[in-house]
Amino acid sequence: KNEVEQSPQNLTAQEGEFITINCSYSVGISALHWLQQHPGGGIVSLFMLSSGKKKHGRLIATINIQEKHSSLHITASHPRDSAVYICAVYESNSGYALNFGKGTSLLVTP
Amino acid sequence: EPEVTQTPSHQVTQMGQEVILRCVPISNHLYFYWYRQILGQKVEFLVSFYNNEISEKSEIFDDQFSVERPDGSNFTLKIRSTKLEDSAMYFCASRTGGGSYTFGSGTRLTVV
Numbered sequence: 696k697n698e699v700e701q702s703p704q705n706l707t708a709q710e711g712e713f714i715t716i717n718c719s720y721s722v723g724i725s726a727l728h729w730l731q732q733h734p735g736g737g738i739v740s741l742f743m744l745s746s747g748k749k750k751h752g753r754l755i756a757t758i759n760i761q762e763k764h765s766s767l768h769i770t771a772s773h774p775r776d777s778a779v780y781i782c783a784v785y786e787s788n789s790g791y792a793l794n795f796g797k798g799t800s801l802l803v804t805p
Numbered sequence: 806e807p808e809v810t811q812t813p814s815h816q817v818t819q820m821g822q823e824v825i826l827r828c829v830p831i832s833n834h835l836y837f838y839w840y841r842q843i844l845g846q847k848v849e850f851l852v853s854f855y856n857n858e859i860s861e862k863s864e865i866f867d868d869q870f871s872v873e874r875p876d877g878s879n880f881t882l883k884i885r886s887t888k889l890e891d892s893a894m895y896f897c898a899s900r901t902g903g904g905s906y907t908f909g910s911g912t913r914l915t916v917v
Contacts, residue, residue: 726904736894737910738848781848791836791904792861795848 697722699796701782707802714769716799718782721763725785728793729756729767732779741767741780772803807831811897811909818916821886826912828880828897834907836900839872839882841865841893842911848896854880887916 698721708714718727729741742749742756744765749756753772758765769776779800783793810829818824830837839851852862852872859872869885880899884891897909 728906730908735910736842736913738896738898738908740906740908743905783848785904791900792838792850792853792863793840793848793906794850795840797847 697724697784697786697794699782699784699794701780701796701799703799704797705800705802707804708772710773710803710805712772712803714772714776714801714803716767716780716782716801718765718767718796719763720782720784722786723760723763725791727758727765728783729765730781730783732781732798734778738781769801774803774805777802807907809897809899809907809909811895811912813912814910815913816915818887818914820889820916824884824887824914826882826884826895826897826914828882828909829878830880830897830899831907832878834899834901836860836902837874837880838898838900838906840896840898842896843890843893851882851895884914887914889916892916 700719702717726745728743731739744758753770755768779798781798782796785791812827837854840848842848850863852866853860871883873881892915894911894913896911898906900906
């Protein structure tokens with residue numbers, strides 16, 4: 696079973712700071728998702744990656760398949776970015792069922 | 806933007822009672838999932854559903870759980886005899902053939 700580890704577990708940043716959240720996994724995957732979970736509990740998909748890099752607004756996600764590692768970056772962070780960010784992976788033989796990390800709780804203060 | 810709709814948003818039930826959690830996936834998605842998140846823990850896979858049958862299930866998804874797509878649009882999760890440890894947020898999700906997921910906003914189940 697794939698072990699999905701995220702770091703840090705908790706992160707506090709000041710508005711405007713550049714933020715990096717890391718995810719590593721133990722077994723080769725088909726794709727990796729970055730998800731956002733707000734205090735109300737709903738989950739929103741941010742990115743799906745199988746290689747390289749993707750950008751959407753102030754969010755950038757990268758993945759290194761050989762090193763089994765992905766990062767989520769937030770540029771010019773804002774208090775509305777405060778949420779839990781979750782990395783989830785699926786393997787090609789898993790039927791696309793996602794295996795989740797524990798999440799990184801981000802608080803951006805004004 | 807298309808959404809996955811879950812109802813109810815919150816359900817309180819007595820231990821031993823049956824509950825049905827409902828989901829309306831995105832209409833042109835073919836793959837459906839239920840996940841759960843116990844408070845303070847990570848999200849866990851329960852079951853996947855494709856072509857009107859279960860395609861994969863986790864060890865959590867035992868005989869007290871069942872899923873159905875009764876009318877071609879709704880997708881339900883039934884828990885036959887709820888236990889205290891079934892208290893969790895249950896998420897429905899659907900995905901495209903390319904692997905892109907959309908999650909519902911969840912049903913918070915509280916078993917008392």
